[in-house]
Amino acid sequence: MLRTAGDCTPFAVPMLLVAGLLPGLLATPLIGRLVDSRDAGKLLVATALTNAVIIAWMAWHPDLTSTIVGASILSVAFAIGGTASFALIPVLAAGLGMTLPRANAVLEFVRSAGMLAGPVVGGALVAWGGTGNALLIDAASFALLAAVVLASGLRRPVKAEEDGEARTLLSEYLPVLRDRRIMIMIGALTLEVYATAIADVAFVFLVTVTLAAGPTVFGLLTACWAGGMMAGAAASGTMAMKRPAPIAFVSGTVMGGIMLAIGISISTTIGSIAFVGIAFVIGGAANSAHNVAVRTMLQREAPANAQGKVAAIYSASTSSAGILGYMTGGLFAPNGAVDAYVLGGTLGVVAGLVGWLLFISIKVRPS
Structure with missing residues (x-):
């Protein structure tokens, strides 16, 4: 993105952001089918190698067209x-002998640590050797991932369809829907x-305009959220989560309540x-805690031959919501950050409470 930002072409950065989101979003239904019909371990190795090759190619082709094409792939x-x-x-x-919530918590902890350290390391690499060398190092990390997964022997065999009949994409997704x-x-x-x-977009304006603070405060507050995520992931790994759904809805409600509390407290000068x-x-x-509980619940609820489709719906829904949320949050820039937090917080609380009421109204299907 730093390299694209220096391009003189109008809308270069928005074009890059769209290229990095839209193709994957459009391909999501086919991806769900692919994962459920192929060995997910081999797919992960193949995509990691693809990422390594494409990123290395982008490192040697700094023009905007190559960057947009590479981002789309x-x-x-x-x-x-x-x-x-x-x-x-x-x-x-199962292979490591750990519970499903603990495995998801480890993944969440690594992801949170990456959120905290990634921008710092990335910025240092760009400052040290330029964007090209930073991309080459990134490509090497994906090649290493492919090697690790391949050497681990991690596989997820799938069963062939017994009837052997070709099915439409919609008919394959209907049981999940x-x-x-x-x-x-x-x-x-x-x-x-x-x-x-919505709140994510308003965050920078909350710091710089509403609170009249600078980059240091922005960085510290970002670290507070990432640090909280790491602590939450570590705590989630100690939970048995026999019933992950209540944790998912309660933690979602807490997130909404936090955003609402920030908006109200600042608007009242408290x-x-x-x-x-x-x-x-x-x-x-x-x-x-919310992320770990949601993934655990969906992985337990989804049949083995439909986990790819569930993950595809999950990914497409959240990506679309993120895009719409960014667009909505932009309407509050730069002076409406407090209102954005109040709106986002209210919606978050509603999502948690109403979602839980609807969820408990559904009888558990027999195993």
Whole structure:
């Protein structure tokens, strides 16, 4: 993105962002089918190698067209890899002798640590050797991932369709779409992501305009959220989560409540930078607990031959919600950050509470 930002072409950065999201989003239904019909372990190796090759190619082709094309290919590869990873987590947990919630918590902890350290390391690499060398190092990391997965022997064999009949894409997804427990969980999560995305856009204006603070405060508050996520992931790994759904809805409600509390406190002049920092730690912890509980619940609810499709719906819904949330949050820039937090917080609380009421109204299907 740093290299694209220096391009003189109008809308270069928005074009890059769209290229990095839209192709993978459009391909999601086909990706769900692919993961359920192929070995997810082999797919993860293949996509990691694809990522390595494409990123290395982008390092040697810095022009805007190559960057946009590369980002589009990576968008699809990342979507396949993410869906394959979702389906592999239960297999990995069983192989390592750990519970499913703990495996998801480890994944969440690594992801949170990456959020905290990634921008710092990335910025240092660009400053040290330029964007080209930084991309080559990134490519090498994906090649290493492919080697590790290949050497581990991690596999998820799939059963061939017994009837041997070709089925339409819609008919393959209908059983999942008719599962009310799964769809209510994904629906509530989608609204939660939309609410959070509104606040994400407003965050920079909350710091720089409303609180009249600078980059240092922005960085510290970002670290508070990431630190909270790491703590929440570590705590989630100690939970048995025999019933992950209540944790998912409660933590979602807490996230909404935190955003609402920040908006109300600042609008009434009670809030301060310290208050926002403490709230961000709590919100980050709730965010991790929410993510772990949602993934655990969906992995347990989804049949083995439909986990790719569930992951695809989950990914498409949350990505779409994020895009819409960013667009909505932009309407509040730069002076309406407080209103954005109030709106996002209210929607987050509604998503948690209403989602839980709908969820418990559905009888558990027999095993």
